[in-house]
Amino acid sequence: EPEPARCLDITDLSKRFGGVYAVRGVTLRCMAGEILGLIGPNGAGKSTLINLITGTLSPDSGMVTLDGQPMTGLSAPQCARAGVGRTFQNIRLFAHLTIRQNVEVAHTTALRHRAAGRALHDVDDLLGRMGLRGLADRMATTLPYGLQRRLEIARALALAPGYLLLDEPAAGMNDVESEHLVELIRQIRNDFGCGVLVIEHDLRFIRRVCERVAVLHMGEILTIGGPDEVLSDPRVIEVYIGG
Numbered sequence: 001e002p003e004p005a006r007c008l009d010i011t012d013l014s015k016r017f018g019g020v021y022a023v024r025g026v027t028l029r030c031m032a033g034e035i036l037g038l039i040g041p042n043g044a045g046k047s048t049l050i051n052l053i054t055g056t057l058s059p060d061s062g063m064v065t066l067d068g069q070p071m072t073g074l075s076a077p078q079c080a081r082a083g084v085g086r087t088f089q090n091i092r093l094f095a096h097l098t099i100r101q102n103v104e105v106a107h108t109t110a111l112r113h114r115a116a117g118r119a120l121h122d123v124d125d126l127l128g129r130m131g132l133r134g135l136a137d138r139m140a141t142t143l144p145y146g147l148q149r150r151l152e153i154a155r156a157l158a159l160a161p162g163y164l165l166l167d168e169p170a171a172g173m174n175d176v177e178s179e180h181l182v183e184l185i186r187q188i189r190n191d192f193g194c195g196v197l198v199i200e201h202d203l204r205f206i207r208r209v210c211e212r213v214a215v216l217h218m219g220e221i222l223t224i225g226g227p228d229e230v231l232s233d234p235r236v237i238e239v240y241i242g243g
């Protein structure tokens with residue numbers, strides 16, 4: 001029985017580093033249970049936006065809510081427990097723990113802080129779905145890169161997120177692994193009912209997995225819409241080619 005899907009609302013979010021805006025006035029409604037792509041050239045502010053949504057960074061102004069519940073002002077662990085799950089552009093696993101232990105840490109946290117009525121996923125089931133069950137007792141960092149990325153997703157799912165934010169999950173994957181990831185993301189959405197916001201450089205990947213795509217350029221939303229429409233938009237092609 002999947003959780004009721006929840007929407008993630010980002011309202012007029014801004015963040016400056018020094019005097020320079022990394023994210024400027026971003027308003028974005030991530031709908032319940034949708035797979036939404038976030039693209040844009042290097043330095044556009046994509047990772048900063050995810051860091052602001054997940055409490056890794058605090059915004060200068062603006063607001064984030066998950067199904068109406070404010071996330072702004074919460075720490076990263078508080079955001080995670082409140083239902084905003086994430087992976088990192090630069091993989092962050094517990095290097096001294098096994099694959100199973102990496103997921104168990106999150107699962108134990110989720111058990112301790114479980115909101116009434118929120119079902120949790122079984123650790124072995126999560127490992128199985130990610131193709132990691134047979135490797136569960138190996139140290140996390142001995143895994144090839146593509147599997148480390150899947151382990152990060154398993155760990156995020158152990159917290160039963162309402163929204164899952166993936167920062168370049170296909171980076172460093174070969175074509176076969178990346179194709180498998182497309183299927184996995186769809187399955188996660190369908191089986192767990194969570195929405196997925198995915199940052200990815202590989203536009204073919206974005207086109208295959210996303211129902212809508214938002215384009216970030218110099219910290220601002222340039223456009224948002226269906227993948228075909230957005231990826232053929234001359235303004236989008238211009239920022240990719242023009243840099």
Ligand code: ADP
Pocket residue numbers: 017021022040041042043044045046047048049
């Ligand atoms: P993207 O993920 O789209 O490549 P980032 O969000 O990483 O972009 O970066 C957006 C802008 O903010 C860049 O100009 C980057 O140099 C700057 N930036 C990001 N993080 C920091 C930070 N911690 N301190 C200073 N500047 C930062």
Ligand code: MG
Pocket residue numbers: 046047048089
């Ligand atoms: Mg980034």
